[in-house]
Amino acid sequence: xxxxxxxxxxxxxxxxxxxxxxxxxxxxxxxxxxxxxxxxxxxxxxxxxxxxxxxxxxxxxxxxxxxxxxxxxxxxxxxxxxxxxxxxxxxxxxxxxxxxxxxxxxxxxxxxxxxxxxxxxxxxxxxxxxxxxxxxxxxxxxxxxxxxxxxxxxxxxxxxxxxxxxxxxxxxxxxxxxxxxxxxxxxxxxxxxxxxxxxxxxxxxxxxxxxxxxxxxx
Ligand SMILES: [Zn+2]
Numbered sequence: 048x049x050x051x052x053x054x055x056x057x058x059x060x061x062x063x064x065x066x067x068x069x070x071x072x073x074x075x076x077x078x079x080x081x082x083x084x085x086x087x088x089x090x091x092x093x094x095x096x097x098x099x100x101x102x103x104x105x106x107x108x109x110x111x112x113x114x115x116x117x118x119x120x121x122x123x124x125x126x127x128x129x130x131x132x133x134x135x136x137x138x139x140x141x142x143x144x145x146x147x148x149x150x151x152x153x154x155x156x157x158x159x160x161x162x163x164x165x166x167x168x169x170x171x172x173x174x175x176x177x178x179x180x181x182x183x184x185x186x187x188x189x190x191x192x193x194x195x196x197x198x199x200x201x202x203x204x205x206x207x208x209x210x211x212x213x214x215x216x217x218x219x220x221x222x223x224x225x226x227x228x229x230x231x232x233x234x235x236x237x238x239x240x241x242x243x244x245x246x247x248x249x250x251x252x253x254x255x256x257x258x259x260x261x262x263x264x265x
Pocket of ligand 1: 181182185
């Protein structure tokens with residue numbers, strides 16, 4: 048059987064990261080995290096590194112040729128029959144088309160796009176209530192643990208991520224509407240899209256994704 052390849056789409060705060068990890072284990076996929084690759088390149092002590100770092104800090108998109116390089120480089124280092132999963136890419140329609148083409152050049156033709164559907168209101172609340180441990184980076188929700196100040200795992204102080212404030216959250220929601228919705232519609236038209244309700248228990252959502260994948264591959 049040819050390996051499965053997945054693109055996971057959803058708003059920030061939709062639980063994409065958690066679902067990506069579960070799918071990665073379930074289908075033994077390699078997670079191609081463009082953000083991670085870019086952050087590593089941003090550490091270079093030269094103009095190239097500096098430019099990437101500046102772009103990320105400003106919250107702007109790095110150029111398309113650079114994200115393409117990141118995937119290509121990673122895919123060339125993998126056995127060709129290995130399935131991959133993307134959760135930070137694509138971020139615009141043009142990128143989605145290039146990613147699709149790149150995957151087909153690697154003979155990764157069994158591609159499914161999963162959209163974790165959540166309302167803007169729900170994820171905004173989740174993000175406003177999100178706190179991160181300053182030491183072990185575990186995530187906590189003030190909605191579930193009202194008044195929590197310290198990490199229940201290591202005891203370090205909980206902090207709020209710089210982009211978890213109202214204006215930054217609003218910007219991400221606007222970005223989603225403007226750029227990711229067209230990507231979702233593009234794959235929907237090509238009958239490659241699986242939509243899953245992203246509000247509920249983590250394992251229930253995972254089970255639903257898996258059962259819809261099975262149905263789709265039949
Ligand atoms: Zn901690």
